[in-house]
Amino acid sequence: MTAAQNEQLSDCIVIGGGHNGLVCAATLARGGRKVLVLEAAKQLGGAALTREFAPGFRVSAGAHLLHLMPADLLRELDLGAHGLEWAATDMASTALVEGGSPLVLGAHGAGQGLSAADAQAYAAYSARMRRFAAAVAPIFSRPAPRLGTDDWADRLALLRMGWQIRRLGRRDMRELLRIGGMNVYDLLEENFESAALKGALGFDAVLGANFGPRSPGTVLTLLYRLAAESAAGARAMSQPKGGMGALCDALGKAAVAAGASIRTGAPVAGVWVEGDRAAGVVLESGETLRAHAVISSADPKTTFLKLLGARHLDTGFVRRVNHIRCRGLAAKLHLALNRAPSFSGVSDSSLRGRLLIAPSLNHIEHAYNHAKYGEYSSAPIMEITIPTLNDPALAPSGRHVLSAVVQYAPYALKEGWAAGRQGFMEAALDSLERLAPGLRGCVVAAELLTPADIEQQFRISGGHWHHGDLAFDQFLMVRPVPGAAQYRTPVDGLYLCGAGCHPGGGVMGVAGRNAAREVLKSDMTSP
Amino acid sequence: MTQPAAPHFIKPLLETPFHGRARALSQVDSYVAWAGYTTVDVFTTMEQEYFAIRNATTLYDLTPMVKYRVTGPDALPYLNRLVTRDIAKLKPDRVAYCVWCNDAGHLIDDGTIFRLGESDYRICTGERQIDWLLDSSIGFDVEIVEVTERIAALAVQGPTSCAVLKTLGLAAIDRLKPFEIGYFTLGAHALTISRTGFTGDLGYELWMNPESAEAVWDALMAAGRSRGIRAIGSQALNVARIEAGFLLPNVDFVSAEHTLRTGRDRSPLELGLGWLVDFNKGHFTGRRALKAEQIRGPRRLLVGLDVAGNKPAHNALLYADDGGKREIGAVTSAIWSPTCKRNIALAMVDAPHFQIGSTVWAEIYLNRELVWERRMSRAQIVERPFFAPERRRATPPAEF
Numbered sequence: 001m002t003a004a005q006n007e008q009l010s011d012c013i014v015i016g017g018g019h020n021g022l023v024c025a026a027t028l029a030r031g032g033r034k035v036l037v038l039e040a041a042k043q044l045g046g047a048a049l050t051r052e053f054a055p056g057f058r059v060s061a062g063a064h065l066l067h068l069m070p071a072d073l074l075r076e077l078d079l080g081a082h083g084l085e086w087a088a089t090d091m092a093s094t095a096l097v098e099g100g101s102p103l104v105l106g107a108h109g110a111g112q113g114l115s116a117a118d119a120q121a122y123a124a125y126s127a128r129m130r131r132f133a134a135a136v137a138p139i140f141s142r143p144a145p146r147l148g149t150d151d152w153a154d155r156l157a158l159l160r161m162g163w164q165i166r167r168l169g170r171r172d173m174r175e176l177l178r179i180g181g182m183n184v185y186d187l188l189e190e191n192f193e194s195a196a197l198k199g200a201l202g203f204d205a206v207l208g209a210n211f212g213p214r215s216p217g218t219v220l221t222l223l224y225r226l227a228a229e230s231a232a233g234a235r236a237m238s239q240p241k242g243g244m245g246a247l248c249d250a251l252g253k254a255a256v257a258a259g260a261s262i263r264t265g266a267p268v269a270g271v272w273v274e275g276d277r278a279a280g281v282v283l284e285s286g287e288t289l290r291a292h293a294v295i296s297s298a299d300p301k302t303t304f305l306k307l308l309g310a311r312h313l314d315t316g317f318v319r320r321v322n323h324i325r326c327r328g329l330a331a332k333l334h335l336a337l338n339r340a341p342s343f344s345g346v347s348d349s350s351l352r353g354r355l356l357i358a359p360s361l362n363h364i365e366h367a368y369n370h371a372k373y374g375e376y377s378s379a380p381i382m383e384i385t386i387p388t389l390n391d392p393a394l395a396p397s398g399r400h401v402l403s404a405v406v407q408y409a410p411y412a413l414k415e416g417w418a419a420g421r422q423g424f425m426e427a428a429l430d431s432l433e434r435l436a437p438g439l440r441g442c443v444v445a446a447e448l449l450t451p452a453d454i455e456q457q458f459r460i461s462g463g464h465w466h467h468g469d470l471a472f473d474q475f476l477m478v479r480p481v482p483g484a485a486q487y488r489t490p491v492d493g494l495y496l497c498g499a500g501c502h503p504g505g506g507v508m509g510v511a512g513r514n515a516a517r518e519v520l521k522s523d524m525t526s527p
Numbered sequence: 528m529t530q531p532a533a534p535h536f537i538k539p540l541l542e543t544p545f546h547g548r549a550r551a552l553s554q555v556d557s558y559v560a561w562a563g564y565t566t567v568d569v570f571t572t573m574e575q576e577y578f579a580i581r582n583a584t585t586l587y588d589l590t591p592m593v594k595y596r597v598t599g600p601d602a603l604p605y606l607n608r609l610v611t612r613d614i615a616k617l618k619p620d621r622v623a624y625c626v627w628c629n630d631a632g633h634l635i636d637d638g639t640i641f642r643l644g645e646s647d648y649r650i651c652t653g654e655r656q657i658d659w660l661l662d663s664s665i666g667f668d669v670e671i672v673e674v675t676e677r678i679a680a681l682a683v684q685g686p687t688s689c690a691v692l693k694t695l696g697l698a699a700i701d702r703l704k705p706f707e708i709g710y711f712t713l714g715a716h717a718l719t720i721s722r723t724g725f726t727g728d729l730g731y732e733l734w735m736n737p738e739s740a741e742a743v744w745d746a747l748m749a750a751g752r753s754r755g756i757r758a759i760g761s762q763a764l765n766v767a768r769i770e771a772g773f774l775l776p777n778v779d780f781v782s783a784e785h786t787l788r789t790g791r792d793r794s795p796l797e798l799g800l801g802w803l804v805d806f807n808k809g810h811f812t813g814r815r816a817l818k819a820e821q822i823r824g825p826r827r828l829l830v831g832l833d834v835a836g837n838k839p840a841h842n843a844l845l846y847a848d849d850g851g852k853r854e855i856g857a858v859t860s861a862i863w864s865p866t867c868k869r870n871i872a873l874a875m876v877d878a879p880h881f882q883i884g885s886t887v888w889a890e891i892y893l894n895r896e897l898v899w900e901r902r903m904s905r906a907q908i909v910e911r912p913f914f915a916p917e918r919r920r921a922t923p924p925a926e927f
Contacts, residue, residue, distance in 0.1 A: 276810060276815070310608075310665050310667065314812040315609075316629055316662075318662070322662075
């Protein structure tokens with residue numbers, strides 16, 4: 001590149017206008033940095049966007065519920081002032097049971113239908129898990145400490161983590177350490193009788209994960225989810241008005257209000273390296289944009305292997321990046337309906353919440369067995385919302401949208417998704433039809449996003465929602481890989497801020513904020 | 528390639544294409560396993576073979592050297608990211624001695640890279656490392672194939688080696704410069720010859736089809752009879768390589784891929800191979816770590832030692848004082864050098880004691896008819912190589 005081609009110099013370029021990229025940009029701009037956000041798609045949001053999937057029908061194309069973004073982050077960026085409104089908050093979960101009455105798990109306790117023993121156990125279990133979650137939650141809001149350094153900040157952070165757990169008290173600490181490495185199947189079997197209750201609780205441990213309930217480490221993934229939810233605060237499970245896209249629109253406005261610039265339809269072809277430092281980006285259009293720091297919200301594989309290129313990295317590091325497990329197993333099903341669906345025995349208020357198809361732990365495990373061998377589940381598990389009940393503007397008057405996360409749909413389907421797509425769609429529709437007789441007759445249009453579609457449409461390697469499995473070996477100081485787990489990368493001036501970093505995926509935004517704080521520590525005076 | 532006569536688990540070591548000829552000349556049945564092959568350690572006596580290296584011509588079977596062919600449009604950027612030297616400067620038909628490191632800038636191995644064509648290279652190295660080479664190829668359009676068994680290799684080394692090859696009819700051999708590759712035919716046999724070697728003397732390495740191996744061996748033996756040609760084993764070569772100051776993996780350093788204990792890895796800067804590290808060529812694996820080490824200064828350095836007395840300082844610990852109170856390093860290779868008439872060694876010495884001219888003390892243990900004696904010998908840190916005759920570089924080489 002010659003000097004004549006130089007565009008204006010930014011302090012920071014953020015690659016990707018998803019929620020993490022936008023949180024990062026807004027935080028950087030509020031810290032006084034001159035920020036430019038580059039989004040490949042025509043609209044902001046990444047995988048947290050609202051889009052039309054059939055004429056007049058709009059849906060949150062990726063995640064469809066907001067329950068992980070910390071309350072203090074929403075306050076800090078004042079998203080209410082930037083247009084974020086809620087269509088529903090504090091949404092209950094309802095476990096659908098074929099031929100039985102559904103089980104309602106509200107944000108504040110379990111509903112009717114449980115045995116006395118289960119009701120009591122559930123109260124104790126929920127309280128205990130909430131305490132554990134609260135002890136783990138503070139780990140999220142700081143960079144993960146590095147191991148084996150002489151750095152006092154790392155040691156202090158490790159001590160702080162230990163202290164958080166120690167101060168749970170002897171009994172709770174022992175229990176946390178006992179269950180921390182267990183699988184969720186065994187934990188729930190210890191506690192409950194009801195298959196439906198165990199299924200519904202186990203579902204949250206494997207949602208979006210490459211796990212079945214008997215997989216090792218699934219208590220950890222459950223605790224992880226609960227910890228993030230605990231930081232999200234009282235609002236808990238909620239649905240932004242206008243879908244997830246509205247959240248990112250508000251984040252975008254907050255970033256712009258703080259002084260950031262945003263360009264959509266500007267796909268980045270590569271990170272531009274000069275003198276062993278990231279000095280800007282080259283767009284697919286050929287345009288070069290310079291910056292003191294480049295912060296990528298793309299997944300680690302995309303960032304390192306596609307945008308930066310292996311030739312700027314050491315072999316061992318590339319080997320670690322190459323081994324990140326990021327093959328998605330969650331598909332997304334969108335149905336345009338000509339009337340509101342009705343699920344057997346489900347009350348109107350439950351219908352406005354979150355519906356789960358996970359009738360038992362064995363059902364989930366069976367569904368996962370298929371995925372292990374490259375097949376889709378013939379009786380998939382699902383998280384269903386009917387967003388139009390809370391937000392009618394998403395569909396033409398009187399019509400409705402059903403949005404469901406459907407598992408398991410392995411990224412590398414043995415037969416290929418071109419061949420398997422219809423079969424999986426049918427399996428999902430059959431499961432729905434059994435619980436909501438007549439639903440099939442109401443379907444006007446349907447869209448299925450397999451992990452392969454998610455990879456292609458949202459530019460996520462492997463189509464994995466979390467940019468990499470949330471698992472023991474991909475947590476904390478090893479997320480995404482050692483050498484890049486504190487948002488900095490081996491290449492000076494290049495940072496990560498996406499879900500592939502600590503604390504990880506879901507629409508949380510904490511990775512974006514943590515990364516921005518790291519960038520703000522660095523000196524921007526020299527290029 | 529020779530097929531093993533028995534199943535691999537019964538006869539685990541392979542035989543090289545020269546094995547039949549070598550076995551016929553072996554007088555003391557002394558063999559060593561090398562990279563999965565049986566090779567000769569000593570044919571007659573180590574001394575007789577060593578003096579042939581320095582005074583006549585020697586044949587050394589180096590077929591077990593592991594060879595990888597690297598081709599494809601990204602071959603050059605791939606190799607430049609792999610090794611610390613700038614391979615862009617390596618012209619076709621030239622060879623470069625190289626090292627490659629892990630992310631921490633610690634040596635994985637050393638070897639030579641042959642540029643055989645525009646985008647056609649061969650890596651020649653002591654140990655198998657296809658996993659590292661393949662992992663290094665992520666993101667590069669290259670093909671890497673192991674060709675060890677497809678190529679028989681014979682080192683022809685010594686002051687009369689050029690004359691012997693000329694006697695064979697390879698007239699143009701005397702125009703081959705050090706680290707240059709030439710292509711020759713010997714009757715029906717195609718020979719690729721590089722002016723390279725591990726002796727620090729005048730010499731060549733011959734690369735050929737395994738089918739040609741015995742015929743080439745026989746022709747060399749016949750042509751070299753009047754010039755004292757002799758087959759040599761690894762022991763004699765080891766003396767020559769220490770005189771030449773060359774490093775031997777697992778003796779002078781342990782590959783960073785094999786070390787188990789922390790702090791046992793070695794960087795090229797510590798091994799005195801800083802001249803192989805080009806910080807200006809762009810990124811290569813280990814560059815950032817080596818840059819930091821360069822700024823910090825190496826903590827230890829591999830040096831040459833001139834030890835008092837005539838007892839080789841095998842495995843000797845080194846001290847700053849003759850009282851043996853402050854340990855500052857250890858000897859990795861030691862010999863009495865028959866040509867230099869000096870007691871020499873290679874040693875790893877801690878900073879700041881590794882300056883040329885510094886005195887250190889070597890703790891040498893001598894076993895005299897089962898009675899052990901301990902000796903503190905004064906040793907001086909000296910320049911390497913210990914022996915570097917003009918003839919190793921002269922083109923054309925003089926007639927001997």
